[in-house]
Amino acid sequence: MSDRSPRQLKKTWLVLILLVLAGLPFSLKLQSSAAPLVFTPALLTFAVLKARLVVLNFLGLRSGPAALRRGLIAWPLFFAVAAAAKALIVAVSLSG
Amino acid sequence: MEQAMAAVEEEADTFILWVLIWSELAAFGILIGAFLVATMIAPQHFGFARLHLKPGLAALNTLVLLTSGWQAAIAAGKGVSVARRRRALVVAALLGFAFVSIKIYEYSAEIRFAGEAAFRSFFELYFLLTGFHLVHVGFVGVLLLLVAWRPRPANVDLVTTLWHVIDLVWIVMFPIVYLV
Numbered sequence: 001m002s003d004r005s006p007r008q009l010k011k012t013w014l015v016l017i018l019l020v021l022a023g024l025p026f027s028l029k030l031q032s033s034a035a036p037l038v039f040t041p042a043l044l045t046f047a048v049l050k051a052r053l054v055v056l057n058f059l060g061l062r063s064g065p066a067a068l069r070r071g072l073i074a075w076p077l078f079f080a081v082a083a084a085a086k087a088l089i090v091a092v093s094l095s096g
Numbered sequence: 097m098e099q100a101m102a103a104v105e106e107e108a109d110t111f112i113l114w115v116l117i118w119s120e121l122a123a124f125g126i127l128i129g130a131f132l133v134a135t136m137i138a139p140q141h142f143g144f145a146r147l148h149l150k151p152g153l154a155a156l157n158t159l160v161l162l163t164s165g166w167q168a169a170i171a172a173g174k175g176v177s178v179a180r181r182r183r184a185l186v187v188a189a190l191l192g193f194a195f196v197s198i199k200i201y202e203y204s205a206e207i208r209f210a211g212e213a214a215f216r217s218f219f220e221l222y223f224l225l226t227g228f229h230l231v232h233v234g235f236v237g238v239l240l241l242l243v244a245w246r247p248r249p250a251n252v253d254l255v256t257t258l259w260h261v262i263d264l265v266w267i268v269m270f271p272i273v274y275l276v
Contacts, residue, residue, distance in 0.1 A: 006170055013166035020158050027151045027275055043271045050162070050267045058169040059260045068114070072261075075121055076268045079128055083276045086132050090139040 004057055012057040019046050019053075040087045044080040051076035106250055113254050117261050120232075124265045127225045128272055134221055145218035148209045151274045153202045157195050158270055161233075164191035165263040168240070168256040171247070178247060185244035185252065188259065192237030199230050222273060229269060232262050 004012070023046040026039045052073050056062040061069040135142045164187075170176065171184035203223075210219035236258050243251045 004169065004173065006173065009166055009169045009173070012169075013162065016162045016166075017159060020155060020162065023271075024155055027155055027271075040276050043275060047267055047271050051264050054162075054165060054260055054264050054267065058165050058263070059257060060169070060172070071118075072264070075125070076264065079125070079132075079268050079272065082129070082132055083272045086136055087276050090136060094139060 012053055016050055019050050037091050041084055044084055048076050048080050131221050141214050142218050145215035149274050150202050154270055154274050157198050160191050160195045161263050161266055164188045165260055168259045172252050172256040181247045182244045185240050189237045189240035192233050196234050
């Protein structure tokens with residue numbers, strides 16, 4: 001059960017919405033194949049930040065078991081790093 | 097004695113919930129991993145197929161799901177009145193159904209490209225991964241409504257935890273499937 005107040009939850013929601021909106025220009029540019037590779041880590045960083053906020057504030061794990069908190073933050077981080085590595089490998093192989 | 101029994105039961109429920117959640121995360125992880133590997137094997141085919149997706153609609157769905165998650169977190173808050181808890185659960189469920197509707201609309205525009213030979217692998221994985229997630233949103237959305245009917249704190253806690261994890265999966269899937 002979350003110990004965050006409705007006001008704190010609203011703040012978290014607003015930050016999450018801002019992160020989605022901040023990523024929108026990158027999202028629309030990335031769909032075109034000519035988009036710079038630098039957009040990829042930016043977008044994945046936004047995803048990890050959003051995931052972290054959901055785990056800490058919505059799931060209420062900021063004060064919960066540390067192993068659970070670390071595991072749930074590590075899951076999106078792992079896939080973000082894997083996706084960034086994949087994007088780099090693909091870019092290098094296509095340019096070579 | 098009764099209190100002690102209730103505490104033990106609640107602990108067992110929480111343990112089973114986290115076992116379920118980690119098995120879900122493992123299943124989604126395997127699918128996302130398969131998607132990443134397939135993108136490396138055929139980057140050009142996947143790149144062209146991805147041009148037929150609608151990231152604008154997916155971003156809208158992210159906003160819908162995060163707003164739903166916010167309502168679910170309100171419902172699970174300590175000291176919330178039953179009426180407020182119930183209302184927040186219903187709003188969270190309705191937003192979940194809005195997510196499903198937007199996704200089905202998105203599928204209707206994308207499905208005609210799925211039959212093209214060059215895009216078949218991409219769309220097979222795309223529909224499998226996003227469809228599996230969509231079924232979860234629909235199913236847990238119904239559970240949210242059922243719990244809203246009689247919002248016992250323990251049940252609210254269980255169903256909203258599951259809802260946030262489904263949210264978490266979408267946050268990771270969105271850039272990987274649509275963009276990166």
